[in-house]
Amino acid sequence: MYSPVKIWRSKKYKLAGSNPGRLLSFSIIHASPPGFKDQAPYSVGLVELKNGLRVIGQIVEAESLKIGQKMKAVFRIFNPQEKEGVIYYGIKFKPWKK
């Protein structure tokens, strides 16, 4: 269970002006930490946002990923498996379409 105070302090959503981002690297994780078992396998990536900031995050709806690909920031839940604690909302990435 994440500390509610840490979640409150981290507020990871202020990423206005970040799209599209550029995928610098990625990996598909098969052997996951205990809390992520239900999601495995899942993709993670290092994305450089339009404003220059670099972020490491999960990639959702990833079909075929390529280094240099355009990515879109989406608002998702970091800890969907957690049933009692505070819901940790934040930014993940999706391949950019259009």
Place this chain on the structure above:
Amino acid sequence: MKIAVLGTGVTKFGEIWEKSLADLAKEAARQALDDANIEISDIDAIFIANMLAGEIENQVHLGSLIGEELGFNGPAIRIEGACASGGMAVRNAVLSLLSGEYRRILVIGVEKMTDYQSDQIGEALMAAADEEERVAGLTFPSLFALMAKVYMDKYKIKRSDLAQVSVKNHFHASLNPKAQFPFQITIEQVLQSPMVADPLHLFDCSPISDGASALVLANMNYVSQVYPCPATIIASAQSSDTLSLTKRKDLTRLISVEKAAKKAYQTASIGPKDIDFVEVHDCFTIAEIMALEALGFYQQGEGWQGAVKKETYLEGKLPVNLSGGLKAFGHPVGATGVKQVVEIADQLRDRAGKRQTSKARIGLAENIGGAGGSAVIHILTN
């Protein structure tokens, strides 16, 4: 700089169910003390290297715990720098000895990892990474996978090129009875092993291991016996890089290793060409490749040639990881950095048996923490 290695010790690395953390530490310590032919009472301080005991066993204060185990009640401290804990403990011992405050120090690197499930251990190891990386569900294999992906894309190498590193280290381990995996493997076996975090397969990754390693180090002024070919530490350097991969300039370079190497070479007044053999931190195959480049043995983007062209094998021009490395000898995190120096020292004293290199004059040990956030380098000679 000149610090004497009076004695070395290393336990078997592997899944050592019957032994606790304290048992392993004691075993390695006893070997080193016996090798040095001294008693624990001749030791002025003990430095313990360990990363995970606080995380997984809720046990810190290891200085006191191991001191109790050894019947020692002088200065005792635990040093932590993720997977570089071992190297950092050696370095801090070196600095303490150089200051003159201590005459002889016992350094013990120890880790007990098999008491818990591997996914829990994987999660505990992520304490060495950034919070953002943990929250996103990353693991250490995936952090190095991110680096490997960029390296492979930039320098156009294949997964089989990475696999060659594991094959080499297993070959060396097959000559080392204390190794966790003392047997050879093939490239096919590496590529067919389960995918952990693409492109890294299970056999691209070092295992979860128990083990301990120890050194008795002394200030040259207090070396009472003269060995036929004493091993001495002639350089010790440490540097850092950002914790988060997002703040790195180039994902294909280990800047912390480059900076520490520069300082170490400077201290010993030598260059990469003078190094005869190396122990590098192959937590993942890509890490060995990047280390060889950072240490100046290969140009950027060519480090993979070492294993492929057999240059870094026992009979090659620059033997790398004669112990079997982290992959095949095992990687009880806190013990590794100490074990690397032990291996170099043993090679220099002609004690390495079947894996003994004939060109043992100057050896280098490279130990990193996390995804290269810390790096410690030692150079020894005989």
Place this chain on the structure above:
Amino acid sequence: MINTKKLNNVGIIGWGGYIPSFRIKVGEIAKAYGKNGNEISRSLGVIEKSVADFDEDAVTMAVEAAKIAMIKTGIEPQKIGAVFVGSESHPYAVKPSATVVAEALGIGHEYLTADLEFACKAGAVGIQIVAGFLESGIIDYGLVIGSDKAQSKKGDVLEYTASSGAAAFILGRRKEEFLATIDGFYSYATDTPDFWRRSGQDYPSHGGRFTGESAYFHHVIQSTKTFLRKFKRKISDYDYVVFHMPNKKFPEKAAKRLGVVKKQLEPSLIVERIGNPYSASCLLSLCQVLEQAKSGQSILLTSYGSGAGADTFSFKTSDLLIEQQKSFMIEDFIKEKKEINYIEYLRKLGDL
């Protein structure tokens, strides 16, 4: 008793919708239970429904929809004075969805909010509430969102249609910004237990056929008829008619009884391709209609929420409408889909 009040200072100045990418065909669900998918699909008038990802919920979808509305409008977030999120799948029983949404959008701290629930009409009610604040001048801009990650019991008929989505509207009081005016609205409510979910229960229950005549049809028709009478309008005055869509058959049947012709109803029937995203249902349909409408056209919308109630709204489009019809189209969200099978569906629900 509600007064027949023509609104003068309320209009839609922006909208945005979000439909998750995944779809599961009615036939695919039917297969899991050994039933005939074609028959069921035909009787409901639904082909497939949208499925939210494992890490999405009513709040994440509300943020995505509202983000689009904010981008399209170009409004400064701090100007918004009220935020309402209507849902029957608020992630917390206690702790509002709206504050998470407001924070994510940068709306600042000076806004009015509390979460809304009234089954599928919760989002629409937000429009009425914000309209009151705008008409009286208490706020200049308000954000209204209907969002749901609809739940349904395994094997229940609801499973074929209960889907996920969100629709957001930014409402204002400056006529020069209106893409569509809101002329007026009316409401009709009774205590009718046609469909409910008890506190602590994961899935809703319903009264089977009772959800038809006495519930959906009575309230939708009553609300619509009363509105038309009070505001002295005829159904034929409207270019578009939008009803809440639990499936395709119910709105078609209600339309027939009210004298609505196919041309008026057809454009809003996205239920066929995305199912019923509860609180986002009639609002997403409204977005779909706004994307196709021309200037000077009128739209009638009647929401429906079990428990039970219906609200009827009247909108009139302006010349400015065309500006927001070019990007982030609902039609694109509907077309941008990935088909999944029942096993993948269970994984997304977190049941596997």
